[in-house]
Amino acid sequence: MAVMVGQAAESMGRLLVVEGDLLQRTVIAKIGEKLGYDTLIASSFEAAAGHLRQEPFDIMTLDLSLGERDGVELLRLVADLGIRSMPIVIISSCDERILNSAKRVAEGLKLSINGCITKPLNLDRLKEALYLPRRTGVAAKKNAPSNDLTRDRIAAGLSRGEFFVEFQPKVDLGSGKVVGAEALARWQTPELGLVSPDVFVPAAERLGLMPEMTDHILSLAIKSGQRLVQSHPGFTIAVNISASLMSDLTLPDRIEDLLLREAMPASSLIAEITEGTAMSDVDRAMDILVRLRLKNIGAAIDDFGTGYSSLSALARLPFNELKIDQSFVKGGEADPDMMKIIDASVALARAFHMKVVVEGVDHPQALERVRRAGCDIGQGFLFAGALKPEHAEDWIAQHNSTAAGQAMAVGEQPKEAICA
Secondary structure (H helix, E strand, O other), X not given: OEEEEEOXXXXXXXXXXXXXXXXXXXXXXXXXXXXXXXXXXXXXXXXXXXXXXXXXXXXXXXXXXXXXXXXXXXXXXXXXOXXXXXXXXXXXXXOHHHHHHHHHHHHHOOOEEEEEEXXXXXXXXXXXXXXXXXXXXXXXXXXXXXXXXXXXXXXHHHHOOOEEEEEEEEEEOOOOOEEEEEEEEEEEEOOOEEEOHHHHHHHHHHOOOHHHHHHHHHHHHHHXXXXXXXXXXXXXXXXXXXXXXXXXXXXXXXXXXXXXXXXXXXXXXXXXXXXXXXXXXXXXXXXXXXXXXXXXXXXXXEEEOOOOOHHHHHHHOOOOEEEEOHHHHHHOOOOHHHHHHHHHHHHHHHHOOOEEEEOOXXXXXXXXXXXXXXXXXXXXXXXXXXXXXXHHHHHHHHHHHHHHHHHHHOOOOHHHHHHX
């Protein structure tokens, strides 16, 4: 059974409440309505599945206990539908260890978790978890299933210049200065609006368009990042490399040609490869990564710790940067075991003479934790989200100027500069 609860004059977006208990779902729906959401209730797995297949939502609350079907099954369905950008608030009466493990399952599926709440509900925590920046109907556009995208439509988007990149700054945790940025692919279409990478990347993979898309995004990242590299000595631009390309032995030469065309130093580019991708065909991955490193292009192992071959990947492949997945930083807030993984990852990186980059630095407490662990570079909303290239240069210049001034003010303690 599903029922629409209410509609505010100015909507925060659409909230799907998946909850088997009548009292609990009524409370959650009322809280959502007061916050300004258009709220829909689904009391079973089947009802929720039907709505997720047919309608877009901006956020969902999910009770793990749904009778015959459980919440983990619904998490898998959300991932299968390709709607990974929708924030999810997990709710359960189970003990905290089970709740934390369910969160790890969701993060392993690359879903966006906005909070985990135990029953009986703490209403303040619920309100905090439900809060999202006010939106303007983007859910329908971002959550369009990847199966709706055709090869011709993606190819047309590439040829029409609909794809672009934004830069998320990478901040040195010692000096507080921005030392690089990750280039994030974006797609703005006339009919669908802004399409999430969680949607268009799997579609491009499935349709065999990843070589063209990767070359296009690399070219945009290099061209757009050129001024940042010229303005800030040692600045690097990181670009994600798709799984399907780690068997393409021509990739190093194509990347080198793009760098030469844009007159960017090879040392200014870092290719980010997930560990699962690297280990799917180790011999070819090793061939590609060795050639990239011989050309002086950096190589980062991305989402470290989320796969099953981390130690083997470090030992066999020539990465010079280790990137700790944000799930460990965010999980460390309530789960000390997650911080132990970060500590161990830093120790491993040191043994292999690698820099450590950590994602998910979204608040001062997370910053303090990763700095104590010995991480070198941080990314996260505490510093900045994704910036358009035309804004990135001014933002980085201003940030670095402020960081330098604060470092001088504290003398021998420049690490504190970033906390202001």
